[in-house]
Amino acid sequence: MVMVIDELKKDAIRELIKNGKRDDERGFSDYREISIKTNVISAAEGSADVRIGKSRVIAGVKLEVVEPFLDRPTEGTLTVNADLLPTAHETFEEGPPSEESIELARVVDRGIRAAEAVDLKSLFIEEGKVWGVFVDIYTIDHDGNLLDTAALAAVAALQTMKVPEYKDGKIVRENLTPKPLITIPTQCTFAKIGKEIIIDPTYAEELVADARITYCVGDNMLYAIQKAGSGSFSKEEIISLLDKSFEQRKYLLSLLNKL
Amino acid sequence: MGGNSDVPLIVNGKRLDGRKMDELRPITIEAGVLNRATGSAYLTWGKNKVLAAVYGPREVFPKHETNLYGSVVRCRYMMAPFSTEEHGRAGPNRRSREISKVMREAFENIIIKEVYPKTAIDIYVDILEGQGSTRVAGLTAAAVALANAGIPMKDIPIGVSVGKIENQIAVDMMKEEDNFGQADIPLAIAPASGEIILLQMDGKMTREEFVYALDLAYAKVDEIREKQINALREFFKKSSAAVENEQDNSGLNTIEQQSEPIQQSSEESDAGNEASRNEDSGY
Numbered sequence: 101m102v103m104v105i106d107e108l109k110k111d112a113i114r115e116l117i118k119n120g121k122r123d124d125e126r127g128f129s130d131y132r133e134i135s136i137k138t139n140v141i142s143a144a145e146g147s148a149d150v151r152i153g154k155s156r157v158i159a160g161v162k163l164e165v166v167e168p169f170l171d172r173p174t175e176g177t178l179t180v181n182a183d184l185l186p187t188a189h190e191t192f193e194e195g196p197p198s199e200e201s202i203e204l205a206r207v208v209d210r211g212i213r214a215a216e217a218v219d220l221k222s223l224f225i226e227e228g229k230v231w232g233v234f235v236d237i238y239t240i241d242h243d244g245n246l247l248d249t250a251a252l253a254a255v256a257a258l259q260t261m262k263v264p265e266y267k268d269g270k271i272v273r274e275n276l277t278p279k280p281l282i283t284i285p286t287q288c289t290f291a292k293i294g295k296e297i298i299i300d301p302t303y304a305e306e307l308v309a310d311a312r313i314t315y316c317v318g319d320n321m322l323y324a325i326q327k328a329g330s331g332s333f334s335k336e337e338i339i340s341l342l343d344k345s346f347e348q349r350k351y352l353l354s355l356l357n358k359l
Numbered sequence: 360m361g362g363n364s365d366v367p368l369i370v371n372g373k374r375l376d377g378r379k380m381d382e383l384r385p386i387t388i389e390a391g392v393l394n395r396a397t398g399s400a401y402l403t404w405g406k407n408k409v410l411a412a413v414y415g416p417r418e419v420f421p422k423h424e425t426n427l428y429g430s431v432v433r434c435r436y437m438m439a440p441f442s443t444e445e446h447g448r449a450g451p452n453r454r455s456r457e458i459s460k461v462m463r464e465a466f467e468n469i470i471i472k473e474v475y476p477k478t479a480i481d482i483y484v485d486i487l488e489g490q491g492s493t494r495v496a497g498l499t500a501a502a503v504a505l506a507n508a509g510i511p512m513k514d515i516p517i518g519v520s521v522g523k524i525e526n527q528i529a530v531d532m533m534k535e536e537d538n539f540g541q542a543d544i545p546l547a548i549a550p551a552s553g554e555i556i557l558l559q560m561d562g563k564m565t566r567e568e569f570v571y572a573l574d575l576a577y578a579k580v581d582e583i584r585e586k587q588i589n590a591l592r593e594f595f596k597k598s599s600a601a602v603e604n605e606q607d608n609s610g611l612n613t614i615e616q617q618s619e620p621i622q623q624s625s626e627e628s629d630a631g632n633e634a635s636r637n638e639d640s641g642y
Contacts, residue, residue, distance in 0.1 A: 197453075199456055199457075199459075199460050202453045202456050202457055203457050203460060205453075206453065206454075206457050210561045213561075214542075214561050214562050214563060215563075313558070320565060320566070321563055321564070321565060322560065322563070322564045322565070322566065322569050323561070323562070323563060324559075324560055324561050324562075325544070325558055325559060325560035325561075326461075326558075326559055326560075327461070327555065327557060327558040327559065328460070328461065328464060329464055330464050330467035330468045331468065332468050332549065332552070332554035332555055332556045333554065333555050333558070334553065334554055334555070335553065335555065335573055335577065338555060338558065338573065339566075339569075339570055339573070342566060342569065343566070346566070
């Protein structure tokens with residue numbers, strides 16, 4: 101049913117956007133309402149439940165003792181995975197990871213990794229043993245812009261991460277040391293519909309979008325970009341959207357700093 | 360993107376392979392290298408070796424993927440297990456699936472899909488040897504393979520990478536620079552419109568560095584494009600010569616007239632290609 105309505109809305113949405121308006125009366129540079137709750141899963145070493153409008157993602161962080169990578173023997177490891185749950189949308193199916201979920205996880209991973217947000221050097225335990233940080237992104241409900249919802253959830257979950265004690269070859273999950281992020285990356289996704297570019301697209305807006313672009317930025321630093329979709333962007337658009345991502349960072353950071 | 364400062368990437372003002380910051384590795388492209396494929400290309404880009412094949416327009420399997428109003432474009436990028444220093448696992452992985460996706464989306468922009476409804480156009484990009492920037496090398500090769508297959512396109516896109524090594528912006532990242540540099544930006548540009556159809560970035564860059572890097576990428580478009588056009592020109596020269604030979608042997612007396620149109624079309628691509636493309640591309 102939802103799918104049919106979104107399909108029927110397509111033309112109306114295109115027309116609205118062309119006239120500088122949006123279905124939910126937002127401006128082109130406005131996010132929907134964002135809520136961030138942290139420590140929502142007590143078994144996890146870090147967790148967050150993030151909603152952007154009707155989109156909702158839960159991210160959980162678990163720490164395990166792992167072998168380090170050969171080229172970085174004294175650093176912890178970071179693994180980001182995403183599951184587009186069938187609970188979230190009728191187009192999400194059970195089975196091996198889809199192209200979409202792989203891209204989602206890799207884009208979020210890239211931003212956090214490039215920002216060197218997690219202090220991996222401090223996650224060394226002893227020779228051959230380091231902490232492996234596993235971030236799992238669970239999409240619960242999908243009304244567009246899962247990328248930013250997931251990124252915000254992953255960053256918020258990592259921000260609340262606590263590292264267990266490793267004693268006599270055992271993980272003691274009762275003794276926890278907080279390990280906040282060194283830098284906090286923020287991510288912004290834009291959709292291009294016709295000639296117009298909007299931030300934080302809803303699902304219906306994503307359906308009509310020609311292209312999408314995601315920026316992950318820090319303070320005056322660009323960490324990651326991912327362009328998707330069959331549409332194109334001019335060089336000028338690419339640069340102006342980077343500037344918008346820096347502007348939006350102030351707002352997103354203010355939400356994360358409240359945690 | 361390691362950002363590992365222990366590995367020197369610039370020695371005496373030059374990059375590890377002796378290049379300047381704004382210098383591409385040598386590129387060679389040959390079109391029409393495969394027997395069965397509708398179109399194909401073999402590209403070497405520095406030590407990268409890439410084979411691109413296009414099959415189609417052909418019937419869509421599985422059938423439910425059929426688009427009644429246009430071709431379905433599919434793309435599969437893959438690195439051969441022997442293509443890098445360490446043995447890679449055969450078959451697709453998360454990285455290759457993501458690359459296949461962004462590459463497909465880039466070609467969806469370029470291919471005029473409406474011409475062949477209910478068909479599939481399959482693009483296969485195989486990295487035989489990978490030494491950095493393989494996705495943009497693959498895209499550059501696939502663009503030639505598509506043109507070689509006669510697939511209607513708005514343009515012939517080019518791929519190029521730019522990045523940051525030891526705080527300097529450089530074009531065409533080789534493997535070491537990708538591994539130990541500070542940022543890497545693979546991108547694809549449609550030369551006629553100047554539009555960006557593929558863009559990824561990962562690393563650390565200021566706004567100024569990013570703008571400079573984009574400019575550097577644009578400055579290299581013509582150089583890469585020329586290699587593509589030359590490869591296609593060579594292919595058409597060869598095939599029109601082959602047609603002539605055939606006609607000679609068959610003893611037809613209308614050789615001149617019959618071979619003329621073929622000659623002419625290759626002639627056209629020689630001369631006013633750039634200009635006519637700009638006018639006709641429909642942007």
